[in-house]
Amino acid sequence: MAVLAAATRSRVRPQPLRRQLSRAALHAFLVAMCVVWLFPLAWAIYEALRPISDTTLNGYLSWPSGGLSLDNFTTAWTQANLPYFYLNTLYIAVPGVILTLVIASMLAFAMSQFNWKFNVLVLMIFTAGNLLPAQVIIIPLYWIYLNTPLPDFVSDNGLLYDQYIGIILIHVVFQTGFATFVLSNYMKTITKEITESALVDGANVLRIWWSVILPLCRPALAAMATLLFTFIYNDFFWALILMKSGDKRPIVSALNNLQGEFFTNYNLLAAGALLAAVPSVLVFIAFQKHFVRGLTLGATKG
Amino acid sequence: MAETTKTGTAPVTGKKAGTGALVSRRRRRYSVLTRHDKLILTLMVGIPLAFDVALIWGPTLASVVLSFTNWDGIGSVTAKNFVGVKNYENLFGGYLFFRPALYHNIIWLAFLTVVATPIGIFLAVLLDREIHGTRIYQSIFFMPVVLPLVVVGFIWELQYAPTDGFINNALGIAKGHHLIDWLGNPSINLLSAVVAASWRHVGYVMVLYLAGLKSVDPTLREAAKVDGATERQTFFRVVLPVMAPINVIIVVITTIESLRAFDIAYIINRGKNGLELLSTLITNNSLSEASLVGFGSAIAVILLLISLVPIVSFLVSVNRNPT
Numbered sequence: 001m002a003v004l005a006a007a008t009r010s011r012v013r014p015q016p017l018r019r020q021l022s023r024a025a026l027h028a029f030l031v032a033m034c035v036v037w038l039f040p041l042a043w044a045i046y047e048a049l050r051p052i053s054d055t056t057l058n059g060y061l062s063w064p065s066g067g068l069s070l071d072n073f074t075t076a077w078t079q080a081n082l083p084y085f086y087l088n089t090l091y092i093a094v095p096g097v098i099l100t101l102v103i104a105s106m107l108a109f110a111m112s113q114f115n116w117k118f119n120v121l122v123l124m125i126f127t128a129g130n131l132l133p134a135q136v137i138i139i140p141l142y143w144i145y146l147n148t149p150l151p152d153f154v155s156d157n158g159l160l161y162d163q164y165i166g167i168i169l170i171h172v173v174f175q176t177g178f179a180t181f182v183l184s185n186y187m188k189t190i191t192k193e194i195t196e197s198a199l200v201d202g203a204n205v206l207r208i209w210w211s212v213i214l215p216l217c218r219p220a221l222a223a224m225a226t227l228l229f230t231f232i233y234n235d236f237f238w239a240l241i242l243m244k245s246g247d248k249r250p251i252v253s254a255l256n257n258l259q260g261e262f263f264t265n266y267n268l269l270a271a272g273a274l275l276a277a278v279p280s281v282l283v284f285i286a287f288q289k290h291f292v293r294g295l296t297l298g299a300t301k302g
Numbered sequence: 303m304a305e306t307t308k309t310g311t312a313p314v315t316g317k318k319a320g321t322g323a324l325v326s327r328r329r330r331r332y333s334v335l336t337r338h339d340k341l342i343l344t345l346m347v348g349i350p351l352a353f354d355v356a357l358i359w360g361p362t363l364a365s366v367v368l369s370f371t372n373w374d375g376i377g378s379v380t381a382k383n384f385v386g387v388k389n390y391e392n393l394f395g396g397y398l399f400f401r402p403a404l405y406h407n408i409i410w411l412a413f414l415t416v417v418a419t420p421i422g423i424f425l426a427v428l429l430d431r432e433i434h435g436t437r438i439y440q441s442i443f444f445m446p447v448v449l450p451l452v453v454v455g456f457i458w459e460l461q462y463a464p465t466d467g468f469i470n471n472a473l474g475i476a477k478g479h480h481l482i483d484w485l486g487n488p489s490i491n492l493l494s495a496v497v498a499a500s501w502r503h504v505g506y507v508m509v510l511y512l513a514g515l516k517s518v519d520p521t522l523r524e525a526a527k528v529d530g531a532t533e534r535q536t537f538f539r540v541v542l543p544v545m546a547p548i549n550v551i552i553v554v555i556t557t558i559e560s561l562r563a564f565d566i567a568y569i570i571n572r573g574k575n576g577l578e579l580l581s582t583l584i585t586n587n588s589l590s591e592a593s594l595v596g597f598g599s600a601i602a603v604i605l606l607l608i609s610l611v612p613i614v615s616f617l618v619s620v621n622r623n624p625t
Contacts, residue, residue: 027433027435037443038442044456047460059476060468061468061471103350106350110346110347124617125354131609133561135564135585136606137362137365139361139584140599141357172353173353173357174358176350177354177358180350199339204336205343206342233450234449236450237565252453255452255569256452269459270457272456273452274453280448281448281449284445292444296513
């Protein structure tokens with residue numbers, strides 16, 4: 001069909017040779033750039049597929065002599081107990097994304113559908129907080145995490161430190177700034193009269209938030225959910241500092257220790273790193289549209 | 303309700319709604335809200351705000367206070383712990399790693415600004431035209447943005463490793479004495495790290511810029527074309543000025559990413575031996591290796607002060623261009 005379209009177009013308006021040449025040059029350039037861009041990833045996949053015996057014998061820069069196999073992947077998977085670390089990530093990412101969306105959508109609803117005196121100030125506090133480098137706050141935060149007592153049923157050591165709940169908490173607080181900024185920009189485009197008339201009809205604000213505003217924000221919420229999952233999944237820093245037990249860490253934070261302990265050669269390391277990246281990549285492939293929209297909602301509607 | 307609203311604001315239709323109309327509107331809305339509603343709304347804003355203050359702005363302030371102490375993180379801070387500006391004197395005077403770390407952050411920023419960001423913008427401009435396969439190209443350039451930074455670091459380790467990495471093997475210097483230690487040599491490892499970071503940054507900038515380009519009113523370009531402007535002229539004289547808000551965002555994001563740089567340096571060598579960054583100095587001095595809480599906090603304050611520049615410019619830009 002694309003060919004047909006191109007054909008009709010060229011029949012209507014014959015393209016001069018120079019223009020066709022510049023098109024060809026453009027594609028050649030873009031293809032070359034793509035090759036450069038894909039190369040590091042392709043190389044990692046190639047290394048992961050080669051048995052270590054093969055590379056030891058022939059060097060890394062060689063064609064496979066004994067064929068390729070998934071052995072490195074299975075070894076990394078079982079030796080380093082990767083499923084276990086994926087699960088750790090899940091314990092953090094799922095509640096993290098849901099809580100952030102609930103809280104940020106409430107905040108955005110309250111601030112975009114009603115006029116408060118300090119609307120702008122509050123939004124700025126959240127947005128600016130999200131933009132701070134994590135290392136600016138980490139020293140006092142570490143102390144807070146070590147000194148905040150929690151009841152036993154939420155924390156097995158009685159603290160925020162070294163607990164899933166602690167990691168979830170800092171993700172939610174940090175990401176709420178970003179999600180609120182994006183969602184409130186989105187909600188500003190919804191007329192306030194919807195909320196007004198629902199109020200007159202006797203609905204309370206919680207009901208309006210849940211059954212009037214949230215359904216209207218579905219595209220923005222889907223975009224945010226995708227983006228937040230990736231942000232939380234990809235995070236390395238919080239669990240590195242605020243979790244002591246290596247076996248509780250989510251997979252991305254655990255990779256550093258796994259590197260020294262189990263991924264003893266580059267082929268295994270390649271396999272392990274690629275496996276750790278799979279969920280992010282899958283989410284991106286499945287929700288690419290939402291993902292990109294989420295990023296651009298944050299940047300262009302500002 | 304729709305009718306009452308109409309009678310209330312009927313004379314005011316355009317953007318220039320008078321303040322009088324706004325006030326009367328607001329009064330009416332609040333009269334509709336019950337006390338219960340007001341309480342719920344206050345909690346919706348108040349609880350997250352309390353957490354934000356307790357876990358982000360409180361610690362920010364605490365970092366500032368701690369930077370004037372010699373606290374080691376044990377026990378409580380007393381009057382005896384306050385040492386004035388001594389930490390800052392040490393930082394700018396005797397401490398060997400502060401200046402290098404600051405320069406490294408600046409080099410990181412410079413590289414992203416001068417190399418990675420323009421490549422991203424250039425790709426966006428190329429891909430904004432109607433060309434076949436633009437989506438495939440976009441996905442490929444964007445792919446590294448989805449990967450965890452740590453994985454980006456590992457993927458590039460496979461390129462840089464001295465004897466087993468691709469680059470030295472391709473150059474044929476992996477076996478000899480003249481191999482280049484891309485990640486170990488302190489005079490080049492920063493550049494190696496920032497190249498890895500750029501692999502990701504380019505795609506990020508490209509996507510943001512593409513969204514900006516798409517939002518430019520196409521009639522503007524057509525008008526320029528009719529007036530006989532070349533493609534280059536159109537871009538620099540028409541498109542770029544219209545994109546001022548997105549340009550600010552890109553500058554802000556580039557700066558903040560450079561100040562946040564941590565993960566890649568950490569997995570290479572924990573941010574030492576040529577890879578010192580302000581962020582790694584903070585954790586190394588105060589948390590993971592030593593417990594010089596006051597001293598590390600002084601570095602955190604410097605990082606905070608620098609970060610405020612892009613953050614404030616972002617907030618100003620957001621408020622100048624509402625929606």
